[in-house]
Amino acid sequence: MSVKTAKIQGIIDGKRVSTQNLLKSVYEKLDEGITEFEVEASGQHNIGGPLWTTDGTPLKFTVKNPGQRVGSMGMPGTEITINGSAPADVGWLNAGATIILKGDGGDTTAHCAASGKIYVAGRTGTRSGALMKHDPKFPAPEFWVLKTVGSFSFEFMGGGYAVVCGLGGEQLPSVLGDRGCAGMVGGTVYVRGSVRGLAEDVWLMELDDSDKDFLLSGLPEFLGKIERTDALDLLSDMSQWKKIVPKTYEEKKVKSLMSTRDFRLDKWVEGGIFGDLIQEDYYVAKYVETGDLRLKYPEWQNARYSAPCEYNCPVFIPTQKRIALLRQGKIKEALELVLEYSPFPASVCGQVCPNLCQDICSRKKVDIPVKIKQLGQMSKEADIAFTAPERTEKVAIIGSGSAGLTAAWHLRKLGYQVDVYEQDSVIGGKLKQVIPNERLAQEILQTEIKRILDKGVNVKTDTKVDKALFDKLRSDYSAVIVAIGAHVPVVIPFEGHERLVKGLDFLKEVNKGLKPKVGEKVVVIGAGNAAMDVVIGAYEMGAKEVTAIDIQKPAAFEHEMEHARKLGAKILWPVYTQKVTEEGVLTKDGKLIPADTVIIAIGDRPDFSFIDKSWANEKGFVKLNEYLQCEADEKVFVTGDAIKQGLFTHALGDGRKAAINVDRLINGRKLNKFEKAPVIPQDKVRDEYYHPLNPQRVAELEAEGETERCMSCGFCRDCSFCLEVCPEQAITRKQTQDGKFEYVSNPAKCIGCGICAGVCPCGVWTMYEMTEKYIES
Structure with missing residues (x-):
């Protein structure tokens, strides 16, 4: 039985197809049962993953001219062949696919690969293989490169195997570029050719028998896939190969400090200006008690308080929890969480909302608020399943x-x-x-x-x-x-009010494309947010000069007024309208503000x-x-x-x-008043742990990169500081059955010193006075 092949075009009728529409075409064909695809792309992203079939039938892609992230998050059973070269992030987050690149790869090829195999017939750019990782539940990722890789490759590598054959780079000073393997903590990199500038985190070592077996068994498959079996004999000479492995923690620890006790006994000058006044026998009296005899005791109160962003949000969206999911790598769950609160994360939170959450963000004390607005925009395509049973009501x-x-x-x-x-x-x-x-x-x-x-x-x-x-x-x-x-627009019945254009009606006509006529000079009565929309609409309809007036300090948000001013608008207050005439608006102090059109936008009912x-x-x-x-x-x-x-x-x-x-x-249950948890006191959130960043650098950060900037107010970021610094080792971390975690203090060990509360960056630990008193009988 012949297998049907779907041919997907990246350019149709001379116009480039968007990435979204191209991928949509792939999904539609996949739903029709087609499992083989020929994609003639034009720089579209993310081709080839993450896709699978319900019955386990393998998927095959042949791709030309892809954009970034071809094969990203590729799944087991998927084979992707790229004819020619490809730009950055080939095989990003590969989760099991076999990816064959018959040309060169751009920067960050195999970045974050977690499983599967990536074969490259040419070179790859900088930071290739960075953050590769291995979960023992799945086959380790493999990344094979025929020629060379760019600088900083395999940095922070945590697992898997990388093979750099160095073919054609025999005369180069380094087939890994410079500063390779920085921060490497796991995995193995096999390399053929000269290497220089390796980070101090790794060892460059000779192969053992198991290494040779791995290479000799894998080379034939690799070279067959990229159609370069002619190089097998040359690359099978194991004397030309070495391996790079990370140093252990102990190997990185180059020195240890003398203990205070040893310093005092062996280095202290007796009788000197800083000498001991008395001889110390170092006996420790147990003055501090545990259990019910403590003066204070700690409680781990995760999410007891609202974060400032959550508290200030009228929808109660817990952004600190969204970012915690991003921090754990649960991007899908993070983007979907907002849909539990609002179906308009991109439209409202991401575009028209003034972002009250950012106004009160604790990060403002350090540099710039977290990019919550952009997080909303990222959830545009997110969706959640409605699992509740259908009801008749x-x-x-x-x-x-x-x-x-x-x-x-x-x-x-x-x-x-x-x-x-x-x-x-x-x-x-x-x-x-x-x-x-x-x-x-x-x-x-x-x-x-x-x-x-x-x-x-x-x-x-x-x-x-x-x-x-x-x-x-x-x-x-x-x-x-x-x-x-x-x-229903509010209209004040001052003299000449019949000349007024109602702001709400005006905006509706603008949005319907009816192009309402305005004169060159427009006065807008009102200076709230809706009035600023009218100002924008007036300029859009051809006005040359727009003035917004109000009897009080404008209620519009500053960024809305700034937008209007950039268009050329004037915003005046306090200004009291006496009447509207053919010439414009006459104010109560006798001044005339010339206008061909006067629009009122002071509210609606x-x-x-x-x-x-x-x-x-x-x-x-x-x-x-x-x-x-x-x-x-x-x-x-x-x-x-x-x-x-x-x-x-x-x-x-x-x-x-x-x-x-x-x-x-x-359902006959008591109705909810929706009382918010109290906002966390600011002195419980430790800004000492965070360093201010350059504003330009912050502006260049993607929203999903805000995981480290978010201070996770009142919500444990699982840093384990408390566990590590507890002098009595009284704190343990426990995994709960629902996949969550908690930190627990053992009262039999805890002395109530408060160090856990003192070091907690999120304000989760709280110390309480012991209220139980003992009375002598």
């Missing part, structure tokens, strides 16, 4: 904005049937209708909305909820969530026309209890701007809270 949600869709996401995650009623023809609320494209990429928003809809959320567009339909929803559904947002007036308070908003639940009907909850205008993150937080309380209501 139905929940209606009125409004498909950020609050409504967030509630829908969480309810579907809990198994409920969800119908969303949206009066507009498109879903997404103000995220879709109002935010300028330069602040929120529509492609990202649509990706995240699709992720929600793909979970089975049913949306009924062009459906305006009136009193009759609202009453029907309350009757037909187990609960109703009102997430209508605020879409929700439209509660479908709800009985008896439900409203004196301000016209629905009366709620502390659970976001209507006082008039316990089945109805209200979220987002329908409660109070705020940030999109407030809407996300409200949507999640409403969904959780709907679930509790249906």
